[in-house]
Amino acid sequence: MDHFNYRNGILHAEDVPLPEIAAEVGTxxxxxxxxxxxRHYEVFSEALAGMPHLICFAMKANSNLAVLKLMGSLGAGMDVVSGGEYRRAKAAGVPGERIVFSGVGKTREEMALALEGGIRQFNVESEPELLALDEVARGLGLRAPIAIRVNPDVDAKTHAKIATGKSENKFGIPIARARDVYAEAAALKGIEVVGIDVHIGSQLTELEPFERAFSKVAELTLALRADGHDIRRLDLGGGLGIPYRRANTAPPLPFDYGEVVRRTVGHLGCEIEIEPGRLIAGNAGILLSRVLYLKKGEGRDFLILDGAMNDLVRPAMYEAWHDIVPVIEPAAGGPLAPVDVVGPVCETGDTFARARDLPPLGPGDLLAFRxxxxxxxxxxxxxxxxxLVPEVLVSGDQFAVVRARPSFEEMLGRDTIPEWIG
Structure with missing residues (x-):
């Protein structure tokens, strides 16, 4: 569900016509x-009703301060993967006790930043990181709360570049070694073991990989408790997919995901942490772009836009599909023709879609990437x-620029020329 719909033949964001935003902000x-x-946050929270839980928004999906502030005001925590994201979460008013620090390459400086500023837990990815965190925490006279990320060797059945739970991926420690690593962690004076972390990938469209991974986590929880560890939190990561192609069957709903959580780990009495990003933010945003030219080619036509791969890199990087729709609603049953939708960047990879069936369009027409x-x-x-592409947040019939497009003077002003040149 989203709030981008046609009204009187014009695509709106909630109650705001998109041409109004294009006219004021540009494209x-x-x-x-x-x-x-x-709505997406509330649906996820409802899916976990009856279980103690915290929904930590995965900031890597969208880290705009206005979006974070909105999420925080709803009660969300934050899943951060860098010191910069941690600073953004705090700047948005999210308290440290609702911030989880993930990521495979945390530096000692980032560890100290989070320990001193407040942190719910670190999701530790490796033994070297565990030892470094212990050293930093002891140096500050603190104990670092941790969950160790285990790699369950489960195929998430998603794009290879966003799969994270197989044995060949760089994430986590093999689940078979978990008991040994937890024993090592328990012996460190700067470490407090609080839970287990698992995350198997992004844009999952089936529930079976979650069920397999969470069942392995449940078995590990019982084994670690038998070893004397106080496992009271289970961080189950994120990964539930969204329907990028509206014509296709939709991925499972958050309610169905919640039932998997209940069935696999609900009996353990743990607080559940989940870290959705794409499912909350994906369908909550569109990229608005304007047609520059319709170019007739040899055997194919090109619709050249003012938006490019530097603005939306997913198609170039992941071969990702985005539905592309005209802002002015086409007539029902009107003619369609295949066009390559491309940007102006000097790269063949600056292609959003090939042979996409679209209604007749020309210079000045607005398109929305859903x-x-x-x-x-x-x-x-x-x-x-x-x-850098600007961002706008809409609420009802009002909108605000929440990241402005920089001027060329601002862009040039970031560079410096040494005196010894020329």
């Missing part, structure tokens, strides 16, 4: 719906010295 521009973000609220703006760059 390309990301547009987010506060109502959709709120399901672009996650891993869109956060992965954007200034490649080709193109200004």
């Amino acid at each position: 390309p521009v990301y547009v987010y719906s506060a109502a959709t973000l709120t 399901s672009a609220g996650a891993y869109g703006a956060v992965m954007a760059s200034e490649y080709n010295s193109r200004p």
